[in-house]
Amino acid sequence: MTVQLSPAHVAGPQSSMPLPTPRGPVGEALLRLLTGAVTDPAALHDAVAATLAAPAGSWLEHDDVQVALTCMYELHYRGLDGVDDDWEWQPDVLAARAALERVVESELRERVTVAVPQETSAAAVAAALFALASSDDGPSMSRWIARRAQREHLAELLVHRSVYQLKEADPHTWAVPRLGGAPKVALVEIQSDEYGAGDPERQHAALFAQAMRGLGLDDTYGRYVDHVPAITLAHPNVMSMFGLHRRLRGAIAGHLAAFEMTSSVPNRLYGNGMRRVGLGADVTEYFDEHVEADAVHEQIAGRDLAGRLVEQDPTLGADVVWGAAACLALDGWWAGHVLGCWEADASSLRLALT
Amino acid sequence: MTGRDDERVRPVRITPCPDGPLLVRGPVEVVGADGVPVPARRRTVALCRCGGTAAPPWCDGTHKVNGFRTADPEPEVQAGRPGATVER
Incomplete structure (x- = not known):
């Protein structure tokens, strides 16, 4: 069987994600940390805490939170341009992600309710x-x-x-x-x-x-x-x-x-x-x-x-x-x-x- | 054993989906009335049985909007080797 190599563009995008533009303090603190502009994760934790302490409507429509989550998850997929892959399992980033996930999941659990199926076949x-x-x-x-x-x-x-x-x-x-x-x-x-x-x-x-x-x-x-x-x-x-x-x-x-x-x-x-x-x-x-x-x-x-x-x-x-x-x-x-x-x-x- | 070799010995399995298509798993060739094979782009295919598909012979989901209903329950069929078996 002959394997024909396809041009790069049809094989699907290979590159990492261009760094998104932050839309608030959480994204700004996250990207400063990921790009090495700062080394102390305190600013990220502070920004997450301050944001979560002041809910302003739906977290699903919260630009700063959703952009930050997009960046955090992307570390597990193709990575972010110029960001070291070691950040994928960095505990401070994971802790910040967990805090954001808690409010997102909790909002979804509250807004999306369905009956538990009785029959399990x-x-x-x-x-x-x-x-x-x-x-x-x-x-x-x-x-x-x-x-x-x-x-x-x-x-x-x-x-x-x-x-x-x-x-x-x-x-x-x-x-x-x-x-x-x-x-x-x-x-x-x-x-x-x-x-x-x-x-x-x-x-x-x-x-x-x-x-x-x-x-x-x-x-x-x-x-x-x-x-x-x-x-x-x-x-x-x-x-x-x-x-x-x-x-x-x-x-x-x-x-x-x-x-x-x-x-x-x-x-x-x-x-x-x-x-x-x-x-x-x-x-x-x-x-x-x-x-x-x-x-x-x-x-x-x-x-x-x-x-x-x-x-x-x-x-x-x-x-x-x-x-x-x-x-x-x-x-x-x-x-x-x-x-x-x-x-x-x-x-x-x-x-x-x- | 590779998946391809595996296909040679395993029978074709046809699953009647409730209110939906026949799901066909296995190496089958579907030919039109003119005898010309209909190209299949996937290993598992769904054959329309509501008659409403716009992409015959394949299912295109139309059964969900045209009220198609099947008898319940239906057997799952294995074919392709002597003494094809009927499950359930």
């Missing part, structure tokens, strides 16, 4: 998750895109999504060694597809990068973190939190199930909206691929991953359903922000696209 859990996903009454981004979006809206959509989609599937991969038996096999089956099933060009992150380039966007990993509001960063941050904590393995499994269950139909609508404004297959391929792929994945994720996990350990049932509901809620809050801006003829981004 795989089939019953899958049915409960499908019912949850189909009863979601959040604002429909995909219908808006299909009917009304112009090119600039589509560019904004891809900018928002790029924060996660350029590392698509990675947060859920953290769960692999935390699972065993059928749920592990199901997760790997899904992830293999996400990662191109042996073909670097078919990685979903690579297809997304191709769509970005097709719309004239820069597909550099993390390029648009500064452009998006906190609520956009919050969802990938919550995924990282779910994925990086063994305690939350039920939530990350449920999250993936809900993500897949709300993907195939919306992605067809996204593709239709893009074709309507004359965009070609280079842009729509990512969305068309997800129509078929996620029609498979949602079945595997619902029954074999989430369902079998609850069958193995019924005590995880509550978190599986909660993780799924959190996925739907975060997507709904994000869509509410973006559609609210667009309905008002405004940009949904913090910075203009140049």
